[in-house]
Amino acid sequence: MATRVGAGAAVAGAAVVAVLSAALVLYGPPLDAVLNRAFPLHTARSVTDMEAALQLVRNVVPPLAAWKHKGQAGRIGVVGGCPEYTGAPYFAAISALKVGADLSHVFTTQDAAPVIKSYSPELIVHPVLDSPSAVQDVEKWLPRLHALVVGPGLGRDDVLLENVKGILEASRTRGIPIVIDADGLWLVAQQPALIQGYQKVVLTPNHVEFSRLAEAVLGDPLDGRDRYRSVQRLSQALGNVTVVQKGEQDVISDGGQALTCSREGSGRRCGGQGDLLSGSLGVLAHWALLAGPEKTNGSSPLLVAAFGACALTRQCARQAFQKHGRATTTTDMIRELGPAFSRLFETSAGADGGGVAPTGELHL
Ligand SMILES: NC(=O)C1=CN([C@@H]2O[C@H](COP(=O)(O)OP(=O)(O)OC[C@H]3O[C@@H](n4cnc5c(N)ncnc54)[C@H](OP(=O)(O)O)[C@@H]3O)[C@@H](O)[C@H]2O)[C@@H](O)CC1
Ligand SMILES: Nc1ncnc2c1ncn2[C@@H]1O[C@H](COP(=O)(O)OP(=O)(O)OP(=O)(O)O)[C@@H](O)[C@H]1O
Numbered sequence: 525m526a527t528r529v530g531a532g533a534a535v536a537g538a539a540v541v542a543v544l545s546a547a548l549v550l551y552g553p554p555l556d557a558v559l560n561r562a563f564p565l566h567t568a569r570s571v572t573d574m575e576a577a578l579q580l581v582r583n584v585v586p587p588l589a590a591w592k593h594k595g596q597a598g599r600i601g602v603v604g605g606c607p608e609y610t611g612a613p614y615f616a617a618i619s620a621l622k623v624g625a626d627l628s629h630v631f632t633t634q635d636a637a638p639v640i641k642s643y644s645p646e647l648i649v650h651p652v653l654d655s656p657s658a659v660q661d662v663e664k665w666l667p668r669l670h671a672l673v674v675g676p677g678l679g680r681d682d683v684l685l686e687n688v689k690g691i692l693e694a695s696r697t698r699g700i701p702i703v704i705d706a707d708g709l710w711l712v713a714q715q716p717a718l719i720q721g722y723q724k725v726v727l728t729p730n731h732v733e734f735s736r737l738a739e740a741v742l743g744d745p746l747d748g749r750d751r752y753r754s755v756q757r758l759s760q761a762l763g764n765v766t767v768v769q770k771g772e773q774d775v776i777s778d779g780g781q782a783l784t785c786s787r788e789g790s791g792r793r794c795g796g797q798g799d800l801l802s803g804s805l806g807v808l809a810h811w812a813l814l815a816g817p818e819k820t821n822g823s824s825p826l827l828v829a830a831f832g833a834c835a836l837t838r839q840c841a842r843q844a845f846q847k848h849g850r851a852t853t854t855t856d857m858i859r860e861l862g863p864a865f866s867r868l869f870e871t872s873a874g875a876d877g878g879g880v881a882p883t884g885e886l887h888l
């Protein structure tokens with residue numbers, strides 16, 4: 525997708541490009557009929573529709589208030605990290621904090637823990653994931669956690685995966701919302717029953733992870749020609765869990781409705797952007813479920829949360845790229861979380877200010 529840097533004329537040009545290229549589609553059954561009408565349209569009405577979808581996200585964001593105590597805005601746990609991958613769980617956990625959670629825990633391996641801790645004093649890091657008592661060690665914390673993000677940087681070690689299986693089962697029993705990403709999705713592809721039919725789970729596969737899941741669950745690889753149908757089918761086959769297929773456009777479905785986010789991001793594909801998304805989604809999922817469907821106009825709260833996380837990630841990418849261009853890394857994007865969140869979700873009319881002018885189509 526085209527991205528411009530800097531000067532006013534270029535920003536105006538980018539706005540035009542964005543108006544033409546960014547699209548959001550939210551549709552309900554009957555799916556195929558709506559799809560045919562929805563995708564060719566790029567109309568002035570679309571801008572209003574995009575704004576309406578962002579408004580649904582705004583509706584679930586809890587206000588900041590003096591009477592609230594620490595923890596009420598969210599206590600999020602990230603399960604992941606291993607000696608090779610310490611960045612991914614850090615990116616997810618710090619993103620959860622910067623979106624607005626009060627406390628962010630990381631459950632990781634003994635070796636990875638001090639490394640992750642050294643990145644930030646703000647994270648609470650538990651070196652338990654490779655311990656024989658890992659499941660019990662994490663279970664002790666579950667009553668205090670509002671959502672889990674499972675998988676960033678986990679790796680594929682059998683012992684770790686077995687422990688994570690136990691953590692998933694314990695979390696599901698407690699009804700804790702779970703975002704599953706990266707190697708957590710590898711585990712789900714091996715054992716779909718772990719999350720089958722669990723309505724509080726969101727899967728966030730990238731292209732490769734989606735193909736792997738589609739083959740494992742549907743028995744056929746990704747149908748690149750009809751991503752909407754593929755995402756919807758995968759969701760349905762897993763019992764209407766929410767699926768976010770990341771890519772040039774992010775396609776989100778709970779098996780009934782589907783939604784596309786192609787808000788302008790950046791051309792940089794540096795590692796870690798998916799981790800930022802999954803950490804952000806952990807918080808938004810908690811907020812959306814707490815708010816309930818009355819605040820999301822009857823749409824699934826997790827669908828709205830997922831749209832919010834995708835829009836936010838892409839907005840961070842865009843803002844970071846405007847400053848750093850080709851040198852942009854995920855750390856630069858994380859610095860944009862505050863301003864991007866404000867721009868999208870804390871203004872009433874100016875959500876697309878600063879030269880960002882996405883359009884979209886919304887069919888509820
Ligand atoms: N700093 C850190 O600690 C980070 C750690 N991370 C952690 O790394 C672990 C593995 O995660 P992953 O995403 O690299 O593994 P996986 O999905 O198997 O992809 C592997 C290969 O698939 C391809 N490929 C990927 N996308 C594609 C696409 N859209 N379209 C087409 N092909 C595509 C591409 O291979 P290529 O074809 O380019 O050789 C790619 O190299 C996991 O724990 C994760 O959390 C990351 O979070 C990053 C930051
Ligand atoms: N071609 C693209 N154009 C614009 N945005 C994209 C593109 N591909 C991915 N993104 C955005 O980047 C974010 C992360 O998606 P990506 O596919 O890179 O995840 P990932 O591979 O899991 O990342 P990670 O490196 O963290 O594992 C999503 O918000 C997605 O919308």
Ligand SMILES: [Mg+2]
Pocket residue numbers: 705706730798799
């Ligand atoms: Mg990833």
